Structure formats: structure tokens, C-alpha cells
Amino acid sequence: MAIDVFNTLRKTSSELTVSRGSHLKRFILYTLYVCAASATLVTVAVLADGSHSVPYSLWARFGREICWLNNRGAVLAFVFAPVFLVMTTNVVLFVASACMISQMSSSTARPASRQPQTHLGLYCRLAVLMGLTWTVDITSQIMKTAELTYVTSLLHALRGVFIFFGFTLNRRVKAWLLHLISDGITAVRTTISSINSPEGGANSR
Template structure:
């Protein structure tokens, strides 16, 4: 959810605020916030890459590693806090203009970092470092998953090799959708000048949220959990309605001249997950 929030924040600022160049102060604010949002997005992708590698990179840790409140808190400090290490110096450079380094938020054409070299150093290089680390962690995660699959292959001999390979490939695609690898097209397009790559980059990068939704929300486990959740909500609503009706009947039975026997019938149902929640956590990671 943190990654989705940062990604949504960055996309909205670029789509609806990137052209507010008629107001200098507003443009500066939007540019700085967008810069922070996209750095936070890369930081969250890096945090997820680390967590996936920590969980699946070593087959021995698959059942041992879990993300507790402490780990999540550390991830949040890292992902939401580390961009300030770049944003604060950039703001100082923007307002003081005390060095020969040409850095400024906002320009006549867009509310972003105005100078190309400054954009490369303060955004392109950090993003490239995140992507490089993500690629290394992704490779190690794939090796760990492959080892686990080979170790459990004999338990799934009734499944065809093609089906197992397809399922494994889908796992890798899901993980890759969290790593931001679509930005590689942007780097290649910027350094090669191939215009077609810009179109591929824009389309794929703008659909990253859609890819994440399809990969981690459109599956059977999530559907079953939603079904159970809605069923439980309906049962609670029915119970409340039944309780309210019983109270009304009880009041009516206490009125003079009225002979009516009221009773309260309520049904309680526990939501038996049988490991579904833990399975969902694994599914959301893979």
C-alpha cells in the first residue's frame, strides 16, 4: 500500500500539476513534491525487493521470515525518509543559488527539475542505483525460488512440466512488476535517442499500477477472502436487523392488553481462515 500511495502521489503530481508553470511558487512546490514522490517510489520498490529476497532468496528462510511491526517500521523510515537526503540539499541549492551548480525546481515548460544535468544527478543517478540493486536482489530471489521449486518438484509430479514452468514464470513477472524495471526503457531511450522506446517507456511506466493490481489483486485467494469478508458483513447486518426487530417486539409485548411472546435469536459465525491470511501474505509478495 505504501508503494501504491507513493506511485499514485507521483503520477497525480505529474499529470495534473506538471504544467502549472504560470505560478512560480506553486510550480516550485509541485516540482519538489513530485521529486520526493518518485524517489520514495523507488525507495519502496527497493524495500520490497530486499524483503522479497530476505523471504524467498534462501529456501531455508521461507518458513522463518515474517514482516513484523518492527520490520515494517524500519522499511517505512527507510523508504519515506531516505528521499529527504536528496530533497533537502536540492531545496537549499534552489533557494540559495550560492554555487555554480545550476539546480532549480520548475521551468517555463514543466514543473520538474529544470536543468538536464541536475535532473540526471539528483534523480537519474539515484533511480539507476535503486534499479541496479533491485536487479541484483531480483536475481538472487529467482535463484532461491528455483531452488525451492526443484526441492519440491517430486511433490507435484502430477502437474505437467509446462504448467509448472508457466506458474513459475508468472511468479517472476509478478515480482518484476514491483521492481520498476520499465524505467530501463527510459534510460535507453534517453541515451540512444530512439523515439520508439520513449513510447514503450511511457505506456509501460504509466501502467505500473495496473500491472501491480492485476498481479496481486486479481487472483483466486483474494477473491475468496473478499467473498468471506462480504459474507461475514452480511451476516452481521442480518444479526443487527434481527436484534433490532426483537427489541421492537419486546417493547410491544410490554404494552397493556398485548399478549405477545418475543425472543431473540442471534447467530455468531467465526471467520475461519485456516492459514488463508498467511497464504495471502505470501501471494501478495509473490
């Protein structure tokens, strides 16, 4: 996502138009990248597991104790190191994208569409959502702190709440919720007033 928004902004800043290339082609390329990267990591971890030419600390020991990697060194090498690389790359590309948007906004030749800015905000929220739990995960593994493991579990459990506040709760939804709450409060007040009024009390009796 970071690469996509960076390339979009780079083309926009040079051509002053938003590129509308084949989305299917980009989707296929991104899918190949995800599958190839994941398959490569898994293959290397499987080949390294039990190999005498690889240090024991990098043996994954799949399924020996739990249905996961059962060696802390393997977890750091095959899970957290790639995640840390991706997160670092995301930060660099997001900062570069923000700088390009700032330059385009301050120049006289503004971009033809606000689509890149919208995408940047969306991707930043996604990066925070996905990166926050991984950051705590990596920190807990490095510091060997059990308390951070509980925090990570809580963050994973609340991911749906974060998605709601980050993406679903827009202005339209906020206005609808406020209107719904206002109508509910009005209905409750009306009901209470009718019960407390003499006519309401007589009717209730």
C-alpha cells in the same frame, strides 16, 4: 521489496522455516527508509540549486519553466541515477532470490511453505511493472529521442492495464470472465434463434 523477499528466503534456507517476525516493525523500518532517502535527495537538490560551488548542470532550477526540474543534468543526477541504482539492486537481489529458491527446490529439505516463492513472483511482476517505464524514461533522456518519450507516456497511461493483467487476472477471475462471456454468447444466440424462428417471427409481428 527485493530486500524483504531476499531476507525471507535467506532465513528460510538456513532455518527451513518461514520467519513470522513483526510486520509492523518491518513496515516502520521500510517507511523510514523511503522517507529518509526521498528527503535526502530533495534536500541535496534544493541546496545545490543556485549554489556557486555546484556546477550549473546540477542546478535543479525548480519551477523556472515547468513545475519540475528544469535542467537535464539535475534530472539525471537526482532522479534517474537513484532509480537506476534501485533497479540494479533489484535485479541482483531477485537473481539471488531465484537461485536460493532453485537450490531449496532441488534439495531434499524443502521449505516449509511456498510463501517465499509466491512473494518472489509477486515482486518480480511489480519490478517489471515499475521498472519498465523508468527504463524507457532513462533511455529517452540519454538518447534524447522524442519517440521514446511518447512510448513512456503510453506506458504510464497503460499502467492500470498492466496491473490488471499482472495481478487481477488470476485463474479464478479468468474462469469467471469465460463463464460470463459464455453465458452472454448463449443468451445472444438464444435471442437470435427465437427471432428467426417462425414462432418468434409471428410473435414479433
